[in-house]
Amino acid sequence: ELMKKPSNTTYPIKVIRIQVNCDCSCNGKRTTGLPVGIYLSNTKITDQGIESLEGLDRLTILDLSDTSITDKSFDTLKKLPSLEHLKILETAVTEEGVKLLRKSKPDCEVHDK
Numbered sequence: 001e002l003m004k005k006p007s008n009t010t011y012p013i014k015v016i017r018i019q020v021n022c023d024c025s026c027n028g029k030r031t032t033g034l035p036v037g038i039y040l041s042n043t044k045i046t047d048q049g050i051e052s053l054e055g056l057d058r059l060t061i062l063d064l065s066d067t068s069i070t071d072k073s074f075d076t077l078k079k080l081p082s083l084e085h086l087k088i089l090e091t092a093v094t095e096e097g098v099k100l101l102r103k104s105k106p107d108c109e110v111h112d113k
Contacts (some may be wrong), residue, residue: 071097
């Protein structure tokens, strides 16, 4: 599907799946409110695009697998206070970057392999 901008430039828009649950129990942890999952796997999201997620305080699940993100995205991801599950399979992130992310967000399960 294409979206037109006022400058008559068109950009392809891919539908993303957003999951919203009321209450859930995940690995024994009780989460209340409205946890949100965003699945951006296999999209053209970039490190710059990840910056638009800043401020999503209830984002608990994020799938960025099969994207071109790098360690630069971790600066934004560290600021997501409720992030509990992060999938970054088949990306350009480094092992060292993943180690630093895990250290700064110990309550977040990072799936990189």
